[in-house]
Amino acid sequence: MKTVAKYSPLKKIEAFIYRIKRKIYFNLKMIGFEGFIWAVALVYLAFFFNPAESHFTICPLSNFGVDDCPGCGLGRSISLLFSGKITESFQTHILGIPAVLILILRIFSIIRTNYSIHKKLNSKERNQYA
Amino acid sequence: MPNVLQLLPGLEGEEMGYIQMLVKDMTDTQAQQFAIAYGSRRKDPMMILLVCLVGFLGFAGIHRFILNNIGIGILYFFTLGLCFIGTIVDLVNHRKLAFEYNSRVAQEVSMLVKQ
Numbered sequence: 720m721k722t723v724a725k726y727s728p729l730k731k732i733e734a735f736i737y738r739i740k741r742k743i744y745f746n747l748k749m750i751g752f753e754g755f756i757w758a759v760a761l762v763y764l765a766f767f768f769n770p771a772e773s774h775f776t777i778c779p780l781s782n783f784g785v786d787d788c789p790g791c792g793l794g795r796s797i798s799l800l801f802s803g804k805i806t807e808s809f810q811t812h813i814l815g816i817p818a819v820l821i822l823i824l825r826i827f828s829i830i831r832t833n834y835s836i837h838k839k840l841n842s843k844e845r846n847q848y849a
Numbered sequence: 850m851p852n853v854l855q856l857l858p859g860l861e862g863e864e865m866g867y868i869q870m871l872v873k874d875m876t877d878t879q880a881q882q883f884a885i886a887y888g889s890r891r892k893d894p895m896m897i898l899l900v901c902l903v904g905f906l907g908f909a910g911i912h913r914f915i916l917n918n919i920g921i922g923i924l925y926f927f928t929l930g931l932c933f934i935g936t937i938v939d940l941v942n943h944r945k946l947a948f949e950y951n952s953r954v955a956q957e958v959s960m961l962v963k964q
Contacts, residue, residue: 753942778932790932793924814927821920832949839870 749837754829757822764794765801793818851880857888864948871959883962890954892916894947901943904929904936912939916950 750758780788789812796815799808808815853860853869860868868887872880892915900912910925930936939946 751945753938753945756938777934780929780932788929788932790928790930790934793928793931814924817920818924821924825918825921829949832952836867836952840866 749830749833750826751829751833754826757826761797761819761822764798768794768798851875851877856880856884859888862944864951867948867952868955871955875959875962879962883958886958886962887955890958891951892947894944897947898940898943901936901939904939905933909933909936912943912946916946 747755776782776791778788778791781791792812793814796808796812797819799811800815800819805816851872853865853872856872857868872883875883897912897916900915903909903911904925907929908926909928909930910922913919913922913925925931925935928935930939
């Protein structure tokens with residue numbers, strides 16, 4: 720069916736939005752719940768977290784008044800590492816530098832496993848209808 | 850065609866679909882072999898959930914060692930499960946974690962069986 724409406728800009732924009740939506744949904748499915756949490760945590764520590772003026776914390780230990788909670792030390796250490804202070808980061812928590820590497824490797828391994836599962840399941844559907 | 854419900858009746862949801870897909874193009878003896886090997890090697894999500902709950906007593910990350918994620922296990926163990934937040938995330942996510950491990954095991958076992 721060749722009509723003029725097919726080439727209207729509105730339809731093109733709609734199709735574009737649909738494609739973007741599909742892509743975002745697919746990427747979220749690949750990265751999974753756990754990988755999403757790690758990625759958000761790393762981005763937050765890298766760009767938005769400021770150890771000097773943190774009033775709000777979700778850590779239950781420091782909410783109960785324990786000052787040197789090891790998990791919070793790790794967060795401070797990672798944020799120092801992203802701002803370039805490597806020796807201070809090492810002094811704050813020894814695991815700071817390995818933690819970043821471990822989390823990034825973990826995110827990639829999650830994506831790899833999810834992608835292989837997705838490929839397998841989709842090849843099954845193709846075989847069914849072929 | 851071998852049926853996953855007869856071979857491994859304990860499976861649920863996502864895992865069942867995945868195993869059915871692997872088992873589909875095996876012969877009956879191969880499927881029998883696969884079911885025995887996979888059934889003894891897979892990790893039960895309920896077991897992962899219970900071991901994950903131990904994290905609230907101070908020994909976090911044992912389930913990660915069981916699931917072969919040594920790096921994250923060390924990280925959890927020395928930081929009280931990332932201030933208990935990591936433990937809570939894994940409580941929510943325990944099925945997916947177990948399935949991730951089990952899918953890798955199933956792949957391995959099916960390779961061995963099909964030889």
